[in-house]
Amino acid sequence: ASCASARGASAPRLMRANGARAREVVRGRARRATRAGSSVARRASGGDGDDDGVPDVYVEFAKRLAIEAGKVTTKYFRADALAVLDKSDASPVTIADQTAEAVMRAMVTKELPTHAIFGEEHGIELGAGGESEWTWVFDPIDGTKSFITGKPLWGTLIALLHNGEPVLGVLDQPVLKEQWVGVKGRQSTMNGKPIKVKPCENLGDAFMYSTTPLMFEGMNKARYEKLASEVKIPMFGCDCYAYGLLAMGFCDLVVEADLKPYDYMALVPIVKGAGGMMTDWKGEELKFTADAAAIESGSYQGEVIAACDEKILAKCVRVLSKTLF
Numbered sequence: 001a002s003c004a005s006a007r008g009a010s011a012p013r014l015m016r017a018n019g020a021r022a023r024e025v026v027r028g029r030a031r032r033a034t035r036a037g038s039s040v041a042r043r044a045s046g047g048d049g050d051d052d053g054v055p056d057v058y059v060e061f062a063k064r065l066a067i068e069a070g071k072v073t074t075k076y077f078r079a080d081a082l083a084v085l086d087k088s089d090a091s092p093v094t095i096a097d098q099t100a101e102a103v104m105r106a107m108v109t110k111e112l113p114t115h116a117i118f119g120e121e122h123g124i125e126l127g128a129g130g131e132s133e134w135t136w137v138f139d140p141i142d143g144t145k146s147f148i149t150g151k152p153l154w155g156t157l158i159a160l161l162h163n164g165e166p167v168l169g170v171l172d173q174p175v176l177k178e179q180w181v182g183v184k185g186r187q188s189t190m191n192g193k194p195i196k197v198k199p200c201e202n203l204g205d206a207f208m209y210s211t212t213p214l215m216f217e218g219m220n221k222a223r224y225e226k227l228a229s230e231v232k233i234p235m236f237g238c239d240c241y242a243y244g245l246l247a248m249g250f251c252d253l254v255v256e257a258d259l260k261p262y263d264y265m266a267l268v269p270i271v272k273g274a275g276g277m278m279t280d281w282k283g284e285e286l287k288f289t290a291d292a293a294a295i296e297s298g299s300y301q302g303e304v305i306a307a308c309d310e311k312i313l314a315k316c317v318r319v320l321s322k323t324l325f
Contacts, residue, residue: 040111054160054167054183058134061111062158062170063181065104069140069156070174072100077175078150092144097121100140100156108136116290120262124290135161135290139262143211143239152176153241159266164289169266171244180244182269188247197276197308198249203315206231206308208253209242215258220303222324223281227255227316243267243306247274254306255316257281261288261300271306277313278306281320 044055076082076096084092101121108117112134114127119138126132136159141147143154152175160168167184180195182188188195200206208231210216216224228234231253238245240263242254247270256264264278268286271278280286281303288300305320307313 041114044112053162053185058160058168059181059183061107062160062168063179065107065136065138065158066156066170066172066174066179068103068107069100069158070172072096072103073141073147073156074174077147077152082148084148092148093121094141094144094148096147097141097144101138104136104138104140104158112136118262118288118290120260126290132290133163135164135288137161137166137262137265137288139240139266142263143241146237146239153238155240155244157240157262157266159262159268161265161288161290164287166265166268166286169269171240171266171270173241173244178244180247180270182247182267182271182273184269184273186273188270188273190244190248195248196274197246197271198252200252200308201311203227203230203312204232206252206312207250208232208234208255209238209245209251210234210236210254210256211239211242212236215256217258219324220257223320223322224255224257226322226324227319230319240267243271246276246306246308247271249308252308252312253316255304255320257303259302259304264304267306276306276308277310278304279313279317280304281317283313283317283321 040057040061043057073096076094082094084094087093098121101119105117105119105122108115114129114131116127116132116135117125118135121140139157141154142157146154152173156172158170159166169182171180178191180188180190208228213236242251245251246254264286265288268278278286280301286301286304305313305316307316
């Protein structure tokens with residue numbers, strides 16, 4: 001869904017599910033995990049290509065998730081009479097969002113039952129036995145507003161977290177047939193070809209993207225406007241696609257606020273694997289732990305910076321972490 005889809009809203013209803021609901025979800029996963037595990041789980045436990053901590057079978061599984069989600073989303077893209085509903089926070093959602101996420105969740109439940117799942121449309125579901133060491137994070141359509149208005153700059157975001165750290169990310173744009181993949185410790189790729197950021201040491205030379213100026217409010221708005229006045233050109237409108245462009249060296253900064261973990265977790269390994277940097281506005285690493293406390297509190301980092309290099313990041317952090325009034 002749109003990166004700026006919940007301006008001023010509290011945590012999503014499903015993120016604030018109570019402890020009893022969370023425990024029921026765990027029991028449901030446990031009942032479904034009655035077998036020893038799928039071939040994906042068995043191959044992963046065998047250490048298939050995991051020198052960097054991320055088994056190759058998980059990478060291939062993430063790509064399969066993207067393929068199956070793409071079959072759903074492309075079916076509805078620019079379709080006649082696509083129904084658009086408003087969620088409780090007034091952000092739009094379609095049957096494409098809901099169905100694509102459901103398809104991906106079902107695949108994880110079947111093939112990796114001990115893995116937790118966190119998705120925009122259906123909330124947090126812990127793995128069998130309450131496990132969350134490995135957590136899949138889904139945004140089936142990041143950029144729902146682009147999707148419903150026929151603009152092909154939305155994407156499906158698929159992340160895998162290990163103990164809260166994003167170690168695998170896929171950004172898939174099935175209409176344009178473009179797919180970015182990032183894995184911790186490996187070089188990121190776009191359609192299988194290595195990609196890297198371009199050097200840019202001065203803010204005055206930087207091209208900066210954000211999804212919309214409406215995602216910045218109060219102090220965040222003042223901080224953003226200060227930074228925007230220092231870059232070469234501030235631009236809007238790409239949702240997750242902007243991070244893919246940064247990883248390929250076509251822009252230098254992406255600065256956003258009012259996000260949820262599903263909006264950016266998949267993008268962290270892609271940006272970092274291309275030689276870039278990605279943190280919150282304080283310069284801290286981006287993490288999210290899918291446990292009962294996180295479900296109940298809705299605690300997460302909501303402001304992010306993606307930068308082409310460390311120097312640009314440091315300059316952004318200095319501006320965006322200041323108290324201006």
